[in-house]
Amino acid sequence: MQSTDITWVIGGPQGSGVESGANIFARTCAMTGLQIFGKREFYSNIKGEHSYFAVRVSDKNIRSNVKGITLLVAFDAETLFRHVDDVYDDGAIICDSDLTQIKIDEVPTLDTLFKSRLKEHLSSKNKEFSVQGLLDIYKERGVTIHLVSFKNILSTLADEIQNPSIKNMFRMLNVLSVSISLGFLGLPSKPLLEAVEAIFHSKPKIAELNKQAANYGYNFGTVKFPKFKYSISNIQKNSNTFLVQGYQATGLGKMACGCRFQSYYPITPASDESVFLESNEVFDVKNNRPGSTLVVQTEDEISAIGMVIGSALTGARSATSTSGPGFSLMTEALGWAGINEVPIVVTLYQRSGPSTGLPTRHGQDDLMFAIHAGHGDFPKIVYASGDVEETFYDTTKCFNFAEHFQMPVIHMLDKFLASTITTCKRFDPNLITIDRGKLLEKIENDGYKRFSITEDGISPRSKLGLENGIFWNTGDESDEFGHISEDPINRVQMMNKRASKLDLALKTITKEDQAISFGTAEFCVLSWGSTKGPILDAIDMLKKEGFNIGFIQLKLLQPFPTDRIKSLLKDTRIIIDIEANQAAQLGSLLNEHLDKKVDFYILKYTGRPMTSTEIYDSLKKILQNNAEKIQVLTYGA
Amino acid sequence: MEPKLADYKTDVHNDWCPGCGDFGIVNAIQMALTEMKIPRHMAAIFSGIGCSGKTSHFVNVFGVHTLHGRVLTFAQGAKLANPNMTIIAAGGDGDGLGIGAGHFVAAGRRNVDMTYIIFNNAVYGLTKGQASPTLRLGQKTKSLPNPNVNEAVNPIGLAIASGFTFVGRGYAYDVRQLKDLIIAAIKHKGLAFLDVLQPCPTYNDINTRDWFAGLDNVDEITQKPKPRIYKLEETGYDPMVHYGSESEVNEKLTQGLIKSNEWDTKIPTGIFYQNELVAPYEERIADRVPNYLENPPAIQPISSDGKSITDISKILDSLEV
Numbered sequence: 039m040q041s042t043d044i045t046w047v048i049g050g051p052q053g054s055g056v057e058s059g060a061n062i063f064a065r066t067c068a069m070t071g072l073q074i075f076g077k078r079e080f081y082s083n084i085k086g087e088h089s090y091f092a093v094r095v096s097d098k099n100i101r102s103n104v105k106g107i108t109l110l111v112a113f114d115a116e117t118l119f120r121h122v123d124d125v126y127d128d129g130a131i132i133c134d135s136d137l138t139q140i141k142i143d144e145v146p147t148l149d150t151l152f153k154s155r156l157k158e159h160l161s162s163k164n165k166e167f168s169v170q171g172l173l174d175i176y177k178e179r180g181v182t183i184h185l186v187s188f189k190n191i192l193s194t195l196a197d198e199i200q201n202p203s204i205k206n207m208f209r210m211l212n213v214l215s216v217s218i219s220l221g222f223l224g225l226p227s228k229p230l231l232e233a234v235e236a237i238f239h240s241k242p243k244i245a246e247l248n249k250q251a252a253n254y255g256y257n258f259g260t261v262k263f264p265k266f267k268y269s270i271s272n273i274q275k276n277s278n279t280f281l282v283q284g285y286q287a288t289g290l291g292k293m294a295c296g297c298r299f300q301s302y303y304p305i306t307p308a309s310d311e312s313v314f315l316e317s318n319e320v321f322d323v324k325n326n327r328p329g330s331t332l333v334v335q336t337e338d339e340i341s342a343i344g345m346v347i348g349s350a351l352t353g354a355r356s357a358t359s360t361s362g363p364g365f366s367l368m369t370e371a372l373g374w375a376g377i378n379e380v381p382i383v384v385t386l387y388q389r390s391g392p393s394t395g396l397p398t399r400h401g402q403d404d405l406m407f408a409i410h411a412g413h414g415d416f417p418k419i420v421y422a423s424g425d426v427e428e429t430f431y432d433t434t435k436c437f438n439f440a441e442h443f444q445m446p447v448i449h450m451l452d453k454f455l456a457s458t459i460t461t462c463k464r465f466d467p468n469l470i471t472i473d474r475g476k477l478l479e480k481i482e483n484d485g486y487k488r489f490s491i492t493e494d495g496i497s498p499r500s501k502l503g504l505e506n507g508i509f510w511n512t513g514d515e516s517d518e519f520g521h522i523s524e525d526p527i528n529r530v531q532m533m534n535k536r537a538s539k540l541d542l543a544l545k546t547i548t549k550e551d552q553a554i555s556f557g558t559a560e561f562c563v564l565s566w567g568s569t570k571g572p573i574l575d576a577i578d579m580l581k582k583e584g585f586n587i588g589f590i591q592l593k594l595l596q597p598f599p600t601d602r603i604k605s606l607l608k609d610t611r612i613i614i615d616i617e618a619n620q621a622a623q624l625g626s627l628l629n630e631h632l633d634k635k636v637d638f639y640i641l642k643y644t645g646r647p648m649t650s651t652e653i654y655d656s657l658k659k660i661l662q663n664n665a666e667k668i669q670v671l672t673y674g675a
Numbered sequence: 676m677e678p679k680l681a682d683y684k685t686d687v688h689n690d691w692c693p694g695c696g697d698f699g700i701v702n703a704i705q706m707a708l709t710e711m712k713i714p715r716h717m718a719a720i721f722s723g724i725g726c727s728g729k730t731s732h733f734v735n736v737f738g739v740h741t742l743h744g745r746v747l748t749f750a751q752g753a754k755l756a757n758p759n760m761t762i763i764a765a766g767g768d769g770d771g772l773g774i775g776a777g778h779f780v781a782a783g784r785r786n787v788d789m790t791y792i793i794f795n796n797a798v799y800g801l802t803k804g805q806a807s808p809t810l811r812l813g814q815k816t817k818s819l820p821n822p823n824v825n826e827a828v829n830p831i832g833l834a835i836a837s838g839f840t841f842v843g844r845g846y847a848y849d850v851r852q853l854k855d856l857i858i859a860a861i862k863h864k865g866l867a868f869l870d871v872l873q874p875c876p877t878y879n880d881i882n883t884r885d886w887f888a889g890l891d892n893v894d895e896i897t898q899k900p901k902p903r904i905y906k907l908e909e910t911g912y913d914p915m916v917h918y919g920s921e922s923e924v925n926e927k928l929t930q931g932l933i934k935s936n937e938w939d940t941k942i943p944t945g946i947f948y949q950n951e952l953v954a955p956y957e958e959r960i961a962d963r964v965p966n967y968l969e970n971p972p973a974i975q976p977i978s979s980d981g982k983s984i985t986d987i988s989k990i991l992d993s994l995e996v
Contacts, residue, residue: 068996281996296977322986329975330964337781344748349756354972472978502737505716512740
């Protein structure tokens with residue numbers, strides 16, 4: 039039996055239902071038993087600019103997107119202009135027949151840079167500057183093109199279900215496109231209707247209408263077109279499959295591990311998580327009254343982190359979520375949490391900087407910034423997760439680190455992770471542990487010292503409201519009680535006490551939590567964060583061709599796990615750094631901490647996540663001794 | 676055992692300048708806590724940066740000396756996580772109305788049940804006397820190279836406009852009145868703001884103790900100084916919103932704003948505006964989360980033997996396909 043591995047892309051103007059369409063598609067495929075990996079791309083815009091969703095489905099485990107499109111669905115001209123070049127020669131396009139006469143200059147959302155590249159391409163092939171001109175090129179290349187009149191479909195559907203208002207319901211185009219695609223791909227119709235029901239379950243009337251449209255579109259897709267080469271059949275379904283997005287994993291991790299306070303200021307791509315937490319603010323607690331997460335939207339990120347610190351001082355597990363610009367504002371208070379040994383978690387969803395940068399696009403630009411955030415020397419932990427499933431468990435670990443070592447923890451995620459929709463194993467809250475460190479529940483005697491000097495550098499921690507546990511905090515250097523002290527001897531003692539916790543962290547955090555080894559070899563990839571999936575898929579592709587490449591995923595980035603990495607790299611001759619930023623920030627850490635230097639860099643900073651295909655190509659060049667020292671990847675609209 | 680004033684004092688050396696108005700404020704805070712018999716572990720003082728920032732170290736309750744301008748953010752976070760605590764935020768006029776002005780306005784909109792005291796001396800004392808946001812236009816205190824080029828902000832007016840539900844003013848050298856105002860502010864259900872006029876004997880040579888006492892402004896007939904400071908309650912002024920009708924609220928807000936503009940010869944103290952009919956933030960949360968006040972973030976159990984006790988199974992079920 040032929041294995042399934044297709045990439046389906048739906049595009050359209052922002053606000054036209056691209057996302058819900060993609061969700062229906064992904065859900066339907068997942069319900070059928072396929073594995074899903076989907077990424078969402080959109081402009082910093084509310085309505086009108088081009089957005090698209092690329093959903094890769096396979097009957098094998100997939101962890102990345104690939105170059106190329108198997109089936110492109112377009113109900114606007116821009117989608118065709120932007121993506122048609124990516125459709126495989128044996129792939130297909132389903133698009134609205136009304137679009138063919140649209141000229142490049144008639145699409146106002148096409149930017150000048152893109153338009154001139156497109157026109158150059160068309161004139162080199164002697165084609166007119168229109169959708170038709172473009173489609174002609176692809177027809178010649180062998181791409182199957184199915185023109186569909188969505189207007190006619192809507193009007194036939196309106197007659198069939200005797201609902202004339204449907205004639206002009208162009209927002210149904212997403213459901214129609216999805217169902218036509220699913221019919222065309224040969225998937226069963228039952229999960230499609232269930233997926234539509236699940237997505238619109240809160241609006242029964244709309245659900246019903248969409249189900250009728252889905253049914254019609256599905257039948258249309260099955261009967262109107264000849265069989266597609268990539269038809270899908272006979273998929274086995276596993277139980278306990280999850281279809282989840284990164285921000286949900288973080289939110290669920292926070293809920294499960296007892297984060298009860300989250301403050302935030304709206305920012306892409308971090309806010310989704312806070313909104314998720316607020317939407318689920320009340321929940322059951324085993325053998326207890328219901329619990330709740332207090333989510334506070336603040337006036338700015340300075341206030342967000344200030345509130346988190348205030349809340350953490352009461353003993354509540356507390357966090358904030360933000361992205362680069364917001365994190366920039368938080369750094370002064372981060373140092374305050376450092377000197378006062380307050381356990382807080384900052385979930386940092388990176389996007390492309392600097393400044394506003396590419397506000398809705400991906401990047402891993404903030405590693406060095408996170409490590410060095412704040413003035414003065416103070417200990418903090420910087421921890422990075424590589425995929426959605428891992429994010430759930432890592433979130434809970436970050437709170438343990440924060441409380442055990444009494445220091446701020448920055449949990450590095452990014453836009454790609456936040457908005458990736460993927461199938462994975464159901465999260466298991468039984469696998470997490472909760473370590474509250476030296477948090478005190480009772481103090482018998484007077485004389486409590488919040489910053490008492492102890493052997494391991496960690497002082498027993500009181501909280502606001504605890505009898506006999508009165509303490510003082512200050513951003514100034516302080517004595518053991520927390521009162522201001524400018525004494526030079528005390529200063530050294532306190533600086534050393536706080537710094538020693540980093541050594542303790544390196545001794546305490548398990549090797550597997552410091553860095554994961556996916557095998558070591560003469561050639562070894564080192565990376566961090568969401569590049570994990572594309573790297574693993576690329577390495578698998580190379581393995582099939584007989585190439586063996588090691589991969590170490592760094593998770594603990596501050597303090598740097600030098601011993602762990604050195605021991606993993608014993609047999610490695612060539613180090614390859616892969617990351618989504620321009621400066622090779624992990625690379626510079628590796629060069630700083632290791633005896634060996636990085637030999638090759640694979641970098642991407644277009645704002646789009648890496649595909650496994652790109653990494654495969656670049657690694658192969660390295661293996662074949664045919665690579666530049668730095669390869670910069672650029673694929674993706 | 677009855678709490679004594681001494682219980683609320685720490686033995687930390689106080690390094691404010693001799694004659695500083697801050698002494699009166701910290702005394703009034705300690706007296707208020709004593710009189711209200713608030714258990715020491717149930718009160719916390721949050722402070723900003725500057726001379727006033729040291730206040731939290733002198734009071735023997737939880738003391739959190741925060742960052743410049745950010746005191747309200749820390750204080751609100753603590754109060755919301757543990758609404759059973761009595762929270763007092765204290766900071767300078769530069770702290771609250773300059774660098775922290777955004778938080779001042781946002782806090783008014785929230786109306787969290789706590790007290791905010793601004794130590795208002797019109798200068799940045801700890802950095803050697805630069806003009807603060809409350810120094811009047813054209814005034815040249817002694818360490819300024821030139822007269823102040825900015826208009827002054829009106830703290831009482833800004834608080835009223837921002838939504839504070841208790842707005843008052845005290846004078847640092849009238850400790851008894853100030854103590855009573857602090858007690859009223861703490862008892863107030865919602866966010867209370869106290870603007871405390873606090874002469875800086877070192878850097879503000881204009882708004883001095885003598886100036887507030889009117890020594891420069893002698894009555895021609897009696898030959899006695901005419902004090903600038905007067906008490907609103909002695910004029911029959913009623914700051915309280917009793918019914919909450921739109922017209923009554925407007926009237927009380929307006930009279931508060933009018934009073935807030937008095938300055939040069941007559942400076943009102945006391946409560947300018949009070950409205951307990953506006954729901955504090957905590958109540959707004961409790962409308963959504965029914966057991967929030969009894970089971971706030973600070974006291975919720977989250978684990979048993981190191982295992983999670985939060986039940987997220989329903990959400991996990993909804994994500995299964």
